Amino acid sequence: MSPPRVYGMSSSGNCYKVRLLLEQLQLPYQWVELDVRTGATRQPEYLRKNPNGRVPMLEYEPGRYLVESDAILVYLAEGSAFWPQHRLGRAQALQWMFFEQYSHEPYIAVARFICTALPASHARRSELPRLHERGYQALAVMEQHLSHSRFFVGDAYSIADIALYAYTHAAADGGFDLQSLPAVRAWIARVQQQPLFLPMPPVQ
Amino acid sequence: MSPPRVYGMSSSGNCYKVRLLLEQLQLPYQWVELDVRTGATRQPEYLRKNPNGRVPMLEYEPGRYLVESDAILVYLAEGSAFWPQHRLGRAQALQWMFFEQYSHEPYIAVARFICTALPASHARRSELPRLHERGYQALAVMEQHLSHSRFFVGDAYSIADIALYAYTHAAADGGFDLQSLPAVRAWIARVQQQPLFLPMPPVQ
Numbered sequence: 001m002s003p004p005r006v007y008g009m010s011s012s013g014n015c016y017k018v019r020l021l022l023e024q025l026q027l028p029y030q031w032v033e034l035d036v037r038t039g040a041t042r043q044p045e046y047l048r049k050n051p052n053g054r055v056p057m058l059e060y061e062p063g064r065y066l067v068e069s070d071a072i073l074v075y076l077a078e079g080s081a082f083w084p085q086h087r088l089g090r091a092q093a094l095q096w097m098f099f100e101q102y103s104h105e106p107y108i109a110v111a112r113f114i115c116t117a118l119p120a121s122h123a124r125r126s127e128l129p130r131l132h133e134r135g136y137q138a139l140a141v142m143e144q145h146l147s148h149s150r151f152f153v154g155d156a157y158s159i160a161d162i163a164l165y166a167y168t169h170a171a172a173d174g175g176f177d178l179q180s181l182p183a184v185r186a187w188i189a190r191v192q193q194q195p196l197f198l199p200m201p202p203v204q
Numbered sequence: 205m206s207p208p209r210v211y212g213m214s215s216s217g218n219c220y221k222v223r224l225l226l227e228q229l230q231l232p233y234q235w236v237e238l239d240v241r242t243g244a245t246r247q248p249e250y251l252r253k254n255p256n257g258r259v260p261m262l263e264y265e266p267g268r269y270l271v272e273s274d275a276i277l278v279y280l281a282e283g284s285a286f287w288p289q290h291r292l293g294r295a296q297a298l299q300w301m302f303f304e305q306y307s308h309e310p311y312i313a314v315a316r317f318i319c320t321a322l323p324a325s326h327a328r329r330s331e332l333p334r335l336h337e338r339g340y341q342a343l344a345v346m347e348q349h350l351s352h353s354r355f356f357v358g359d360a361y362s363i364a365d366i367a368l369y370a371y372t373h374a375a376a377d378g379g380f381d382l383q384s385l386p387a388v389r390a391w392i393a394r395v396q397q398q399p400l401f402l403p404m405p406p407v408q
Contacts, residue, residue, distance in 0.1 A: 051344075051345045051348050051349070052303065052307060052345050060292075066292075066295055066296070066299060067299055067303075068298070068299045068302035068303060068306075069302075070298070070302050071295050071296075071298035071299040071301075071302050072295070074294070074295055074298055075291065075292070075294075075295035075298075078291050078294075087279065087282050088264075088270075088279070090278070090279075090282075091270055091275050091276070091278055091279035092270070092275075094272070094274070094275035094278055094279075094298075095270060095271055095272045095275040097275075097302075098272035098273075098274050098275050098301075098302070098305055099256065099271075099272060101302055101305055101306045102272075102305045102306070102309075102310075103256060105306075106306075106310070140255075141255045141256050144255050145255070
């Protein structure tokens with residue numbers, strides 16, 4: 001059987017989540033690099049595979065695709081130590097992953113995109129104050145939880161941590177300052193100390 | 205053991221998802237009605253339970269809380285016919301639930317909020333063209349999938365259908381027209397024909 005194939009952009013936090021988990025699971029995979037900024041995910045051939053036109057996309061068997069970074073994480077992690085064994089733990093992991101996609105990524109990842117991928121004169125810079133306000137609200141929710149918990153689901157590193165680590169550790173790229181969030185910073189360090197940890201490549 | 209308690213606003217699609225599933229599972233529950241529009245979820249007492257200040261919130265045992273509508277659906281549905289039995293089916297259900305929260309709800313639910321909860325002269329009306337553009341993109345992705353599938357995960361009604369039904373069937377409230385989306389309309393009718401189906405209350 002050929003190893004699964006991941007279509008992604010290396011500097012994207014959503015794509016990095018999948019790569020980090022695959023490395024930590026020590027699963028073989030092929031990485032297909034796509035540059036979203038030049039429209040690679042808007043080509044008809046790609047849209048036939050993923051009508052929503054986003055990365056990452058997992059080709060789990062030839063010609064069969066799964067999308068949405070956090071759904072891919074669950075698919076890959078089931079049965080491993082990265083996916084909680086008990087029903088409540090699984091629900092708590094999903095709670096934090098839905099929080100990440102709804103209340104965190106749309107602000108922290110989008111601010112990073114505007115600051116790193118668009119020219120300094122771009123009109124979308126005007127979105128930054130609102131993105132920072134909402135992003136800091138999400139970081140405050142994380143800070144509160146992490147002030148009494150080592151990881152997002154109790155004491156064990158899980159895919160909820162991978163999902164939230166991706167854009168949180170790179171929040172400075174979008175103009176966020178984590179100085180006043182000591183629990184978040186300590187958690188970032190704990191994630192980086194996990195076995196087989198792999199850093200996220202910088203934006204090219 | 206006391207039945208679980210749901211804190212929610214009846215006319216919210218995210219809250220309705222949880223109620224519809226509880227009814228279809230025939231589980232006892234208590235419903236605590238909160239009016240988000242008058243700040244009920246921004247009170248210190250509520251924020252102590254859910255620092256992110258949103259509904260729905262499930263009190264699964266006294267003093268223990270779970271948030272994020274789609275995570276609550278998974279928690280409640282595990283072990284039932286509404287949650288796929290196989291790993292790939294579970295991942296596909298989650299794929300559609302993350303799609304719902306990232307690419308669908310932020311446009312279709314927000315347009316509904318602006319059109320039904322704010323005065324016609326409100327400045328946020330200017331967001332509607334962009335919300336409609338993105339919302340129709342999400343509906344087109346659904347139309348394409350449903351043109352060759354009865355439900356979101358194959359032939360079986362699941363919590364992925366509940367998650368997407370909530371705001372899709374009420375899209376007209378936000379100014380969307382489903383006329384040119386026959387597969388979406390046929391799927392809405394199929395959802396409404398499910399045993400123990402309960403309609404969503406209108407916005408008061």
